[in-house]
Amino acid sequence: MNNNLLYERRQRLLGSGAPLFYQDPIHIVRGEGVWLYDANGKRYVDMYNNVPCVGHANPRVVEAMREQNATLNVHNRYLHEGILDYAERLTARHDESLSSVVFTCSGTEASEVALLMARAVTGGRGIICSDAGYHGNSTEVRKLSRAGAGSNSNAEIRAIPYPQRYRPISKDVQGEELTGLYLKEVQSAIDGFAADNIPFAGMFVCSILANEGLPDIPAGFMPRAAELVRKAGGVFIADEVQAGFCRTGRWWGYEVSGFVPDIATMGKPMGNGMPLAGVTAAKEQVDVFRKNTSYFNTFASSPLQAAVGMAVIDVIEQEDLCANVVDVGTHLRMALEDLQKNCEPMGDIRGYGLAIGLDWVKDRETKTPDREGAVVVVNRLKDKGFLIGNAGASGNVLKIRPPLVFGREHANLFLSAFEETMHELYVNNEN
Amino acid sequence: MNNNLLYERRQRLLGSGAPLFYQDPIHIVRGEGVWLYDANGKRYVDMYNNVPCVGHANPRVVEAMREQNATLNVHNRYLHEGILDYAERLTARHDESLSSVVFTCSGTEASEVALLMARAVTGGRGIICSDAGYHGNSTEVRKLSRAGAGSNSNAEIRAIPYPQRYRPISKDVQGEELTGLYLKEVQSAIDGFAADNIPFAGMFVCSILANEGLPDIPAGFMPRAAELVRKAGGVFIADEVQAGFCRTGRWWGYEVSGFVPDIATMGKPMGNGMPLAGVTAAKEQVDVFRKNTSYFNTFASSPLQAAVGMAVIDVIEQEDLCANVVDVGTHLRMALEDLQKNCEPMGDIRGYGLAIGLDWVKDRETKTPDREGAVVVVNRLKDKGFLIGNAGASGNVLKIRPPLVFGREHANLFLSAFEETMHELYVNNEN
Numbered sequence: 001m002n003n004n005l006l007y008e009r010r011q012r013l014l015g016s017g018a019p020l021f022y023q024d025p026i027h028i029v030r031g032e033g034v035w036l037y038d039a040n041g042k043r044y045v046d047m048y049n050n051v052p053c054v055g056h057a058n059p060r061v062v063e064a065m066r067e068q069n070a071t072l073n074v075h076n077r078y079l080h081e082g083i084l085d086y087a088e089r090l091t092a093r094h095d096e097s098l099s100s101v102v103f104t105c106s107g108t109e110a111s112e113v114a115l116l117m118a119r120a121v122t123g124g125r126g127i128i129c130s131d132a133g134y135h136g137n138s139t140e141v142r143k144l145s146r147a148g149a150g151s152n153s154n155a156e157i158r159a160i161p162y163p164q165r166y167r168p169i170s171k172d173v174q175g176e177e178l179t180g181l182y183l184k185e186v187q188s189a190i191d192g193f194a195a196d197n198i199p200f201a202g203m204f205v206c207s208i209l210a211n212e213g214l215p216d217i218p219a220g221f222m223p224r225a226a227e228l229v230r231k232a233g234g235v236f237i238a239d240e241v242q243a244g245f246c247r248t249g250r251w252w253g254y255e256v257s258g259f260v261p262d263i264a265t266m267g268k269p270m271g272n273g274m275p276l277a278g279v280t281a282a283k284e285q286v287d288v289f290r291k292n293t294s295y296f297n298t299f300a301s302s303p304l305q306a307a308v309g310m311a312v313i314d315v316i317e318q319e320d321l322c323a324n325v326v327d328v329g330t331h332l333r334m335a336l337e338d339l340q341k342n343c344e345p346m347g348d349i350r351g352y353g354l355a356i357g358l359d360w361v362k363d364r365e366t367k368t369p370d371r372e373g374a375v376v377v378v379n380r381l382k383d384k385g386f387l388i389g390n391a392g393a394s395g396n397v398l399k400i401r402p403p404l405v406f407g408r409e410h411a412n413l414f415l416s417a418f419e420e421t422m423h424e425l426y427v428n429n430e431n
Numbered sequence: 432m433n434n435n436l437l438y439e440r441r442q443r444l445l446g447s448g449a450p451l452f453y454q455d456p457i458h459i460v461r462g463e464g465v466w467l468y469d470a471n472g473k474r475y476v477d478m479y480n481n482v483p484c485v486g487h488a489n490p491r492v493v494e495a496m497r498e499q500n501a502t503l504n505v506h507n508r509y510l511h512e513g514i515l516d517y518a519e520r521l522t523a524r525h526d527e528s529l530s531s532v533v534f535t536c537s538g539t540e541a542s543e544v545a546l547l548m549a550r551a552v553t554g555g556r557g558i559i560c561s562d563a564g565y566h567g568n569s570t571e572v573r574k575l576s577r578a579g580a581g582s583n584s585n586a587e588i589r590a591i592p593y594p595q596r597y598r599p600i601s602k603d604v605q606g607e608e609l610t611g612l613y614l615k616e617v618q619s620a621i622d623g624f625a626a627d628n629i630p631f632a633g634m635f636v637c638s639i640l641a642n643e644g645l646p647d648i649p650a651g652f653m654p655r656a657a658e659l660v661r662k663a664g665g666v667f668i669a670d671e672v673q674a675g676f677c678r679t680g681r682w683w684g685y686e687v688s689g690f691v692p693d694i695a696t697m698g699k700p701m702g703n704g705m706p707l708a709g710v711t712a713a714k715e716q717v718d719v720f721r722k723n724t725s726y727f728n729t730f731a732s733s734p735l736q737a738a739v740g741m742a743v744i745d746v747i748e749q750e751d752l753c754a755n756v757v758d759v760g761t762h763l764r765m766a767l768e769d770l771q772k773n774c775e776p777m778g779d780i781r782g783y784g785l786a787i788g789l790d791w792v793k794d795r796e797t798k799t800p801d802r803e804g805a806v807v808v809v810n811r812l813k814d815k816g817f818l819i820g821n822a823g824a825s826g827n828v829l830k831i832r833p834p835l836v837f838g839r840e841h842a843n844l845f846l847s848a849f850e851e852t853m854h855e856l857y858v859n860n861e862n
């Protein structure tokens with residue numbers, strides 16, 4: 001079936017406008033490691049997907065899923081060791097203060113649990129978020145998503161301008177002073193809730209501000225924001241759905257941002273594609289949440305989730321993928337910085353490990369975001385067999401976020417194609 | 432590891448109060464068909480779990496999951512035929528007006544989508560629900576759960592007393608008149624929203640009122656309520672998470688209740704334990720939802736969900752499990768009605784197919800719910816190797832809801848144990 005017919009069927013069966021990537025969407029039929037194959041046999045290096053973190057169709061994950069599914073898969077109102085072994089293994093990777101877990105099926109559900117927990121433990125309602133974040137698609141969680149700094153559509157949510165150094169909130173302000181300006185935004189949101197008689201519950205942001213476009217966060221902002229939040233009686237919730245599981249070269253994004261959250265959500269890479277997500281916090285906080293909500297999730301905390309989640313941690317540890325992320329991430333980053341010198345639109349290179357953002361600009365001086373340019377690059381690279389995306393607050397940040405098994409050899413293939421693309425789009429045009 | 436140590440670890444790792452079944456929880460390690468096995472090798476007939484509808488560890492589902500997982504499992508922003516084939520197959524089982532699908536990972540997420548969709552297509556906010564329903568655990572969906580008829584905690588939600596014939600809203604009223612009384616409640620909720628200037632969005636109930644305790648619904652209530660709702664500009668949302676997939680002997684609960692919803696949610700049995708749920712509605716309504724929300728769900732609409740969902744429908748159809756439900760359900764129901772004659776506490780036997788509720792009462796005259804009695808029976812049957820639960824608005828309804836592959840032979844084993852239990856608890860005590 002050709003792509004047009006597939007697209008037509010899709011519009012009919014899934015509704016018009018179910019989101020698709022690329023100007024000419026691709027029809028993917030097979031995956032293996034970092035490779036994806038389309039229906040014509042063309043292969044692509046997957047440099048977008050963080051979910052299949054240990055690689056597409058990883059045989060150990062496939063086998064763990066099969067074996068558990070053939071043995072037992074049932075809800076969590078019977079005793080079962082698997083989920084406890086997994087919870088123990090998972091929390092052992094976290095700061096010791098984060099010792100208990102609530103499992104869910106999706107990042108959205110994890111955000112829901114985190115919000116319910118924050119509100120249960122504080123008795124508050126008001127939540128601070130960033131103005132360009134995304135934490136899920138439910139009615140409540142949507143309120144936190146790209147909430148818009150000036151928006152007052154929901155009195156319980158206040159968005160602050162996301163902290164960044166490339167286009168700072170006040171021009172020419174840097175260093176300690178810049179950190180101070182963003183912290184002022186946090187304090188002013190806290191004060192705003194107080195003025196409106198909305199008891200404060202906490203702050204909820206991605207540890208590395210992934211959806212904001214992976215900005216360089218002004219030094220010390222995260223730990224000091226957490227301090228302000230706690231001083232006001234709130235809890236600090238770190239969204240680790242994108243940042244976690246060695247994406248940054250550390251196990252958790254909060255490690256690279258230098259803080260410890262009170263509550264952390266986890267998701268995407270956790271089950272290598274099997275729906276698996278969760279929330280970790282201190283036992284006392286999880287206890288309060290359980291008591292207040294009688295939370296139960298039919299498909300979560302299952303033996304299947306546990307077996308798959310365990311296999312993913314096994315592979316990450318045994319293949320030392322954290323070290324691979326550091327090695328390949330550094331290699332790729334340095335090569336991109338080299339290319340940047342002769343590539344005007346590559347305004348800024350940011351990120352951590354194998355989460356790299358290239359801020360595409362109309363010119364280096366004004367730093368005007370060039371979303372259209374970014375989209376052209378993304379589609380051109382797709383044609384050459386490399387899958388990346390565009391993201392960020394203005395959609396102008398090239399998002400490079402391959403499976404953790406991405407190697408130097410794949411990075412080198414990409415770098416050639418990227419350089420070629422730059423020549424085609426920019427150098428040749430100038431001649 | 433003994434159960435006490437397991438329990439202690441569980442309290443520590445998952446938080447105190449993560450829900451468990453039975454006074455002495457059981458430690459289940461293996462499942463096959465309708466059988467569950469504990470760590471000591473004791474086996475139980477599973478008469479509770481509707482999720483593994485085609486049986487625990489069904490080999491066709493296990494193989495479909497393995498094969499797809501070994502081939503491709505990725506999000507839905509690339510084209511893929513599997514999810515379209517599945518959407519086509521699934522909607523073909525529905526009324527032809529329900530032609531498009533939004534897939535999700537859980538019933539809660541499906542309820543979220545249904546609410547967002549109802550509000551998007553009507554432009555309204557007000558939702559009518561039942562006073563003893565359950566549709567999920569997110570912040571918004573929780574508002575619909577056991578909302579309490581008199582509660583005004585949320586102006587956008589109004590709960591009506593759930594329609595029933597056993598303990599009717601007005602004593603000694605029956606038939607057409609009783610239906611009329613419950614319809615008045617619906618109209619009065621609609622009028623209440625209008626009086627409060629809250630634009631009406633619709634009504635959201637389980638097609639067979641499963642959590643309410645499977646009441647006999649006064650004749651014609653559902654289609655006539657849907658009529659009232661539509662006349663007021665609302666949409667009627669049927670929760671098919673428990674009612675769907677042949678549980679009642681028909682594919683959908685709305686078929687036994689004699690109506691067609693505008694929006695239907697699906698979940699639990701859909702993936703036989705793999706997180707898979709969804710919402711179906713007319714394409715026009717799904718289009719509006721897509722346009723309003725840009726909804727995307729990382730783990731949903733995946734090739735894995737599609738392959739597993741397809742295998743479940745394959746087994747249901749090829750083993751004609753709908754017919755099995757009718758056959759075994761009728762057999763079990765008739766035998767229970769026979770036992771009821773000499774069993775005072777079995778006040779009422781209700782339900783459809785293999786969803787059977789036994790309303791446990793202190794005496795037949797007053798119909799006073801006997802939750803404690805029901806709990807004793809549930810635990811005694813567990814000791815004898817039969818897993819059922821207690822549910823309903825007062826927790827006094829014995830809930831019999833086995834996998835669809837439950838056969839007459841299993842029903843007969845249960846009936847012997849049940850009769851024995853009745854003798855032990857009631858007849859002997861009276862001697």
